[in-house]
Amino acid sequence: MASLSASPPKCMLHIPTTHDYLLHDLCLVPRNLSLMKQGSLRELRFVRSSNQTEPLIDSTDKLSDIPLLSCSEAMERLKQKRENQKGKQQFLAMYSSIFGGIVTDAGAMVIPMDDHMVHRGHGVFDTAAIMNGYLYELEQHIARIIRSASMAKIVLPYDHETIRRILVQTVSASKCTKGSLRYWISAGPGDFQLSPSGCHQPALYAIVIEDQSLFDSRGVKVVTSSVPIKHPLFATMKSVNYLPNVLSKMEAEEKGAYAAIWLDEDGFVAEGPNMNVAFVTKEKELLMPSFDKILSGCTAKRVLTLAEGLVRDGKLHGIRVDNVSVEEGKRADEMMLIGSGVLVRPVVQWDEQVIGNGEEGPITLTLLNFILEDMKSGPSSVRVPVPY
């Protein structure tokens, strides 16, 4: 049975609790479950998504077979489900301002149904990589989530300094030295209205995901996305509304590609579903689409800085952030995807067009090495040590 206490663990005592929720308020059992007993829910249907082979609910279940669970029973079932469904990623620790502490039991890594982020998408998020016990570009990612929160009109639950302290401590509690830290700021729980006016207090959630895999430098194929790009207002903030991004990624996978590339409303190259793009032109210029209508990628910005070394060495003739036409992109010598998840990934084909000579570009691979080196031994401005 999951043993959970509403009071924060000792190591967390100095982290403020913004909510006085008791854990049983987080119980996932709908409050009106008794309606089911009264027979308002007559029949359950199969629930099956495209990549699921087994239905989630057996339609032959009789209503009386659906148990009414206590909070601890629900938590125990969540824990069991997690243990039975271990995927490639391990979730090592979660912080929630709702219970004002960190949990390491994946079954307890839940967020309230009435959080405005869950039912209205009123939340923002960000991710920072963990490498050899350091958080890479944490400051830059915190600055971006704060910008995103402001664009989404969400008041910060804590100041910048406290957010950083909570995030670092969550990674510390997880003991994870390689993986990623993902965190959300939401309008918080309250009710199921469209307006957030009933939300008591904004919330902060963070999760540590272990990932021991090595970064892949093999060239990938991309396609042009037919899923419409987000309006610049939404594309420039990292909100949880990633349905277009998910559909775009699915479209790529259906076409045997790694990612689908968005073009902006004027037909210029924009970005991928969770990465920026860049090119090395025939004139040996590093060319990147400007950030005014897309997400300002922390990795892409770091690449721009690190690439200055290649200009000094004469390997690049210049660096340009500008509008990029599809035609210019497709005839480039090199194309790359850039982001916290992929770091720098060579692209060898875009739609039917082979990029350069069809092999991973040398400048792209050098930039990947620069980022990897930066993650391992870069300056303190990009590496925050985690005290384990």
Ligand SMILES: Cc1ncc(COP(=O)(O)O)c(C=O)c1O
């Ligand atoms: C839409 C989009 N563009 C670009 C990026 C790359 O940003 P970063 O390098 O900060 O991870 C991401 C990252 O998730 C993204 O979601």
